[in-house]
Each structure stands twice: as structure tokens, then as C-alpha cells.
Amino acid sequence: PYLKDETVMRFLNSHGRLFFLVRGLPGSGKGPLGDLLKKHYAQSEIYWADSMFSGPNAPVRTKVTLQESHDVCQRKMEDYMIENVPVIINRNSNICVWEIVPFLRLAARYGYTVILAETSYKIRAKAEVLAQTNSRQLDTRYMRIRGGQWEEVYPMYTGWFLRPVDGLFLFRRLGHISRLLTESGWKQAEMLHTEGQPFCLGRSCWFAQAPEDKTYCDSKEVKDAYGTVHTLSIIGYAIMSGLAVALVALDKTQTRLLGRSKAADDDFLSRRMTALNIQDWEPTPCVKKLSDIVLDEGNPPPLMLATTRTVPESVSFVILGAYGKLDRPLFLKFKEIRNRWDTFRKKMLISSDGVSCKDKLKLGDVNAYRAGEEILLLDRIVQLDSVFTGYYQ
Numbered sequence: 001p002y003l004k005d006e007t008v009m010r011f012l013n014s015h016g017r018l019f020f021l022v023r024g025l026p027g028s029g030k031g032p033l034g035d036l037l038k039k040h041y042a043q044s045e046i047y048w049a050d051s052m053f054s055g056p057n058a059p060v061r062t063k064v065t066l067q068e069s070h071d072v073c074q075r076k077m078e079d080y081m082i083e084n085v086p087v088i089i090n091r092n093s094n095i096c097v098w099e100i101v102p103f104l105r106l107a108a109r110y111g112y113t114v115i116l117a118e119t120s121y122k123i124r125a126k127a128e129v130l131a132q133t134n135s136r137q138l139d140t141r142y143m144r145i146r147g148g149q150w151e152e153v154y155p156m157y158t159g160w161f162l163r164p165v166d167g168l169f170l171f172r173r174l175g176h177i178s179r180l181l182t183e184s185g186w187k188q189a190e191m192l193h194t195e196g197q198p199f200c201l202g203r204s205c206w207f208a209q210a211p212e213d214k215t216y217c218d219s220k221e222v223k224d225a226y227g228t229v230h231t232l233s234i235i236g237y238a239i240m241s242g243l244a245v246a247l248v249a250l251d252k253t254q255t256r257l258l259g260r261s262k263a264a265d266d267d268f269l270s271r272r273m274t275a276l277n278i279q280d281w282e283p284t285p286c287v288k289k290l291s292d293i294v295l296d297e298g299n300p301p302p303l304m305l306a307t308t309r310t311v312p313e314s315v316s317f318v319i320l321g322a323y324g325k326l327d328r329p330l331f332l333k334f335k336e337i338r339n340r341w342d343t344f345r346k347k348m349l350i351s352s353d354g355v356s357c358k359d360k361l362k363l364g365d366v367n368a369y370r371a372g373e374e375i376l377l378l379d380r381i382v383q384l385d386s387v388f389t390g391y392y393q
Contacts, residue, residue, distance in 0.1 A: 002115060002227045003036055011229045011385050013041060015086070015163050017197075017293065019112040020044075021103055022091035023153075024119030025146055027134030033119055034091035044087035045080050049073040050136075074102055081110035084293060088112065097151045104153075104392040108284040111197035111293065113161040115227050115389050116153060154208035154217050155390025157334060158257070160200040160230050160248075162318070165299050166384045167198035168290040170246045171320050174237045177377055180363045186370060191244060194321040195330045196286035196293075199391060200232055200248045201316050203258050204334060216259040225257055225388050232386050234318070235308045236366075236378040240340045243333055246318040247311070249381075255314045257388065284393055285329035304380040307365045311350050311378070315341070331391065347371040 001008040002020075012018055020037050024030045030048075038046050052058065052069040059065045073092065080088045094100040107114045125133075127143035134143075162170075171194065178188040208214040216222060233249045250258075317337055319330050348369055349356035355376065357369040369376040 001229075002117070003040060005228075008227065008229045008387075009040055012227075012387060013043070013087075015113065015387065017084075017112050017164050018087045019081075019103075019107045019114050020087070020089045020117050021094060021100060021114060022089065022117045022119070023094040023100070025095065025125075025130055025134075025143060025150070026093060026136055026138050027130035027132070027143070028119040028125060030091045030093070030119055031135070033117060034089055037087075037089050037117065041087040041089075043085070044089050045085045046089040046091065047073060047076045047080075048091045050092075074106070077103060078106050078110075081106060081112060093146070095146055095150050097153055100153055105284045108197075108391075108393050109287055111164070111286045111288045113197070113199075113387060113389060114392050115387070152208075152218070153392065154214070155205050155392050156207060156331075157199075157204050157391040158202035158217075158222065158388070159316075159391060160202065160232055160254070160386035160388050161391075162198055162200070162232075162384055162386050164290050164293045166302065167195075167318075167320075168294045169301060169384075170198065170234065170237075170318065170382075171290060173379070173382075174244060174246070174320060174377075177237070177363065177366055177368075177379065180366070181361070181368060181375075184361060184363065186361065186368070186375070189323045191321040191323055193323075193326045193330060194289060195319050196288040196290060197331075198246075198290075198318045198320060200246075200318045200386065201334050201337070202254075202388070205390070219259070222257065222259070226390070228388050230254060230386055230388055232384050234379075234382045234384060235311070236376065237320075238317075238341075238344060238377070239323075239373070239375040240337075240344045241374075242323045243319065243337070243340065244321045244323070245337070246320060248316045248318060249308075249312045250314040250316055254316075281393075283329050283332060285331075302382050302384055304365075304382055307367065307380045308378055309367065310352065310354050311345075311376075313352075317341070344374055344376075347374055348376050350376075 002012055022030050022034055034046055038044055049069040052072055053061055127140050127147055130143045131140040182188045205213045205217055208217045234246050235249050236247050238245050238247055348371055355369050357371055359370040361368040365380045367378040
């Protein structure tokens with residue numbers, strides 16, 4: 001869709017923080033794919049390790065210079081991210097997980113939304129064909145070896161990724177409402193931690209370690225959905241156990257991309273994430289702030305619709321920030337968010353008929369409810385476009 005659908009390309013060109021990672025064996029069409037991406041995303045920068053070996057002054061390819069070429073490539077990618085280049089394209093082979101992980105960690109560190117552009121998803125060429133089509137005169141034996149090394153790259157989560165400018169709008173909108181609450185007597189604590197890459201949670205896949213997650217990630221429906229654009233309906237905000245989130249009402253298509261019922265999701269998340277041994281893996285937090293990325297000039301606010309009075313059954317969350325001490329990166333808070341939400345719904349007395357919590361306040365278009373330190377804010381609905389993809393580390 002990111003090369004064929006005009007609506008998708010228009011949104012992705014406006015996104016502002018996108019990282020295309022091209023994957024494929026030599027001869028599988030990475031060059032033409034990279035060229036097409038460069039053509040359709042005019043503000044992009046492209047680089048790959050083999051660039052070092054092109055041109056009249058290129059060094060001889062040895063083990064030493066090969067390693068140097070990959071080091072240079074990683075530095076190039078990081079430099080682009082530090083410079084806030086809107087679209088970055090890497091077209092290394094990226095065959096094994098260990099080859100692509102450094103780029104995924106850079107994307108996580110600098111808040112870039114990743115789209116894996118795999119040449120082999122729709123068409124799997126034989127080694128004999130690749131030996132004829134690659135530009136480096138690599139033989140059939142090499143292609144068979146490298147083809148046997150191919151590894152799937154699975155995300156921590158799937159979800160819908162917002163433009164940074166829209167994430168900043170949600171953060172500022174919540175801040176504005178919080179100030180109004182304080183002025184009305186509901187004193188609000190200061191948000192101490194903010195998320196630099198806000199996205200709406202789809203499913204927790206945890207690198208497809210569980211068979212059901214692998215089945216989900218490998219499904220045609222999910223693979224075909226990567227890179228597609230979806231409109232999210234943000235119905236308000238919640239402060240749950242010190243966590244600030246935007247509430248998203250999922251439509252039927254979005255709910256289907258969760259891959260299972262909400263009840264199963266709650267139970268699965270509880271079991272799967274509780275079993276995680278965080279010492280086995282080092283998380284990479286985002287070091288960027290949305291306010292450092294987004295230019296305030298020329299960003300009109302999104303259209304705001306009527307305020308909802310009900311909370312639908314199919315809801316997901318965009319983590320915006322946290323209050324108080326933070327013991328781990330914000331994105332790991334997704335592991336407990338479903339359980340928090342179930343407790344929150346009970347405290348607020350949320351049902352299909354509406355919200356029955358007695359401690360409430362009306363602030364213009366906002367209906368606020370309070371149960372202890374928990375707060376529900378039903379605001380005017382905001383519709384924001386997003387791209388469905390994975391969150392990788």
C-alpha cells in the first residue's frame with residue numbers, strides 16, 4: 001500500500017518520522033524497491049552498506065572493509081534520525097535478526113515508526129534465479145546459504161502509529177483539561193514522564209515467542225495490513241494508577257486486527273507478560289520529546305466532533321505519560337494496561353448505558369468523572385489518521 005495507494009502515500013508523506021527497512025536476498029529487487037520508495041517519498045534519505053563500495057574511489061571488499069561499511073551505515077541512519085529526517089530508507093539485505101536489530105533499536109531510541117518492506121513476502125525466488133539477478137555476481141551456493149539463514153522479524157506489539165504532531169495534540173489537550181480541572185478544585189499532579197512515540201496498542205506479540213502470537217503475526221490479514229492507514233476515534237482520556245492514556249474506540253476492522261476477543265486478550269496479556277523475565281532483554285526507551293520534534297508553525301488542530309457519553313466495549317489505548325516514579329520505560333506499561341482498565345471500568349461504573357460514577361464535573365464539552373485518584377475524561381471525539389505496523393526493539 002505504501003507504493004500503490006494514494007491515500008496511504010499522502011498520509012505517510014505527512015507523517016514526519018518514518019523508517020523503511022527494506023529486506024531481501026541479493027537479486028530480489030531491493031534496489032528497485034528502494035528507488036521507488038525514494039521516488040514516492042521526496043523528503044527521504046536513503047543509504048545502505050554497499051554504498052561504500054560504489055564509485056571510483058571505493059575500497060576493496062574485505063572482511064575489514066565489509067564490517068566498516070556496516071558501521072558507517074549505522075552511523076548514517078543515526079545521523080539522519082538526529083537531524084529529524086522525515087523519511088529514512090535502509091536497503092541492506094537485513095536477512096538475520098541480528099543484522100536488523102541495531103536499526104530497530106535506533107528507531108525505538110529516536111521515535112521512528114518502522115515499516116518493514118520485504119521483497120520476499122509476495123514472491124519467493126529460487127536460488128538459481130537470484131544468482132542470475134544479483135548485481136554482485138554471487139553464485140547459487142551463496143544464495144542457498146543466505147536463503148537458509150532468513151529469519152522473520154516479529155514485533156513486540158502491533159498497533160496504529162500516529163504522526164508526532166497528532167501525538168503532541170493529544171498530550172497538550174490532556175494538559176489543557178488537567179489545568180481546567182485544577183482550577184475547578186480537582187487538583188492534578190504534574191506529569192513527570194512523557195512518551196516520545198505514542199501509538200495505539202493493537203496486540204502484544206512479544207516477538208512471537210508464543211505459538212498463538214506467531215500464528216497471528218504470520219497471518220495474511222495482519223501481513224497485508226502492515227503499512228495501511230486507519231482513522232482512530234479518540235473519545236477521551238483516562239488517568240489510571242498514575243498512567244495517562246488517550247482512549248480509542250476501535251471499529252470492526254481495527255478490532256479484527258487484534259486477532260482475538262477482548263476477554264482472551266485480557267487473560268493472555270496477564271499470563272504472557274507476567275512471565276516475562278526483563279533481565280533477558282534490554283529495552284530501548286525513546287529519548288526524544290514530541291515538543292522537540294514537532295514545529296508549532298502551520299499545524300492546524302484536528303477536527304473535533306461531538307462529545308460521547310458512553311464508552312464502547314472495544315477500546316484501546318495510547319500511552320501519553322506517567323505521574324510519579326517510573327521503574328521502566330513507558331511502552332512496557334502496556335503489559336498491565338488491560339488489567340488496569342478492567343479495574344478502572346468497575347470503579348467508574350462504566351456500562352453500555354454510560355458512566356454512573358457520582359463524583360463528576362462538567363467543563364464545557366468535557367465530562368469528567370473521579371473515583372479516588374482515578375479520572376475519566378470524555379471529550380469531543382477526535383479522528384486522527386494512523387499507520388498500522390509493528391513496534392520493534
